[in-house]
Amino acid sequence: MTETMPVLDTDLSGLTVQDWHEGLDRIGDEHGYYERLGPEHAALFIDAGPRLLVTFETRDAIRRTPRALPRGFDAVARSGWSLLALISDGDGLFRAPRVWGYVDRLVDEGFFEDFERVLFYGHHAGGYAAAAYSVAAPGARVLALRPLATLDPEIAGWDRRHLGSRRLDFTSRYGYAPDMVDAASHVTILHDPHHAADAIHAALFRRSNVTSLRAAHAGTRLEQILDQAGAIAPLLDLAMEDRLDRTAFARLWRARRNNAAYLRGLMRQLESANRPEQLARLCRHGLTTPEAQQFARKLEALSAPARPASAAISRVG
Numbered sequence: 001m002t003e004t005m006p007v008l009d010t011d012l013s014g015l016t017v018q019d020w021h022e023g024l025d026r027i028g029d030e031h032g033y034y035e036r037l038g039p040e041h042a043a044l045f046i047d048a049g050p051r052l053l054v055t056f057e058t059r060d061a062i063r064r065t066p067r068a069l070p071r072g073f074d075a076v077a078r079s080g081w082s083l084l085a086l087i088s089d090g091d092g093l094f095r096a097p098r099v100w101g102y103v104d105r106l107v108d109e110g111f112f113e114d115f116e117r118v119l120f121y122g123h124h125a126g127g128y129a130a131a132a133y134s135v136a137a138p139g140a141r142v143l144a145l146r147p148l149a150t151l152d153p154e155i156a157g158w159d160r161r162h163l164g165s166r167r168l169d170f171t172s173r174y175g176y177a178p179d180m181v182d183a184a185s186h187v188t189i190l191h192d193p194h195h196a197a198d199a200i201h202a203a204l205f206r207r208s209n210v211t212s213l214r215a216a217h218a219g220t221r222l223e224q225i226l227d228q229a230g231a232i233a234p235l236l237d238l239a240m241e242d243r244l245d246r247t248a249f250a251r252l253w254r255a256r257r258n259n260a261a262y263l264r265g266l267m268r269q270l271e272s273a274n275r276p277e278q279l280a281r282l283c284r285h286g287l288t289t290p291e292a293q294q295f296a297r298k299l300e301a302l303s304a305p306a307r308p309a310s311a312a313i314s315r316v317g
Contacts, residue, residue: 038098056126092125112137149204229255
């Protein structure tokens with residue numbers, strides 16, 4: 001591995017898809033490699049240090065970031081970690097024989113054995129992939145946000161969110177994620193316990209090496225909220241160091257109190273539940289945030305006296 005940290009100041013934002021792939025290819029040529037794994041997947045390796053971050057991301061999510069670079073680039077620049085970014089042009093589940101074959105090849109070559117520590121990371125479908133493929137690196141750490149356990153209809157037939165992905169094979173190689181984490185050193189799962197589908201998937205991860213952390217009322221925006229709060233980087237650092245426990249997460253999760261996405265989601269939940277007193281308290285707190293104007297309008301509407309119903313006008317035929 002290289003002894004000096006590569007300078008990764010590339011900006012791939014605003015490019016066509018083809019030019020974006022070519023940009024990643026150039027980065028791979030300079031700092032490691034970039035390999036297409038069939039028409040829908042790719043792998044980018046950055047050789048930078050003795051610790052390895054493995055991420056599972058979608059092309060669209062990456063291209064929405066400010067520089068259109070995989071998430072792990074920040075970890076490379078900040079901590080000098082190496083990065084293996086698995087990229088999907090589609091659903092992010094990475095259920096393709098070319099991907100299985102690529103990971104098998106890494107195992108055969110002893111790739112993961114070259115690193116003193118390995119951390120697998122992913123969100124939702126990527127969280128499924130991070131857990132499922134962690135079996136390739138025994139002793140690795142896993143940080144999975146809202147992970148799916150499987151979409152096999154025999155097990156997860158109740159989950160109606162990803163119907164198109166049920167045709168994929170979840171019963172063969174790297175298939176059932178809760179079984180694939182057996183060899184991991186530690187697995188940390190973050191999810192909203194009030195989001196029923198996510199909570200059921202999280203509950204399927206029952207091994208003794210799994211810690212489940214509750215991010216109440218985050219819903220499907222968990223990664224977005226953590227990103228906006230600047231919490232992803234410290235979460236990755238803590239997970240790599242085996243220091244991500246409930247107390248450490250609680251400290252980071254406090255930042256949600258001033259997060260616009262979190263507060264808007266909680267406001268909608270309280271409105272739907274018809275809890276005006278709690279909603280008013282939330283809006284008063286919202287007045288101290290950058291979204292103050294929105295919460296002020298809602299608070300004013302809550303404080304306005306109810307209008308009497310218009311009297312019905314009878315018409316004699």
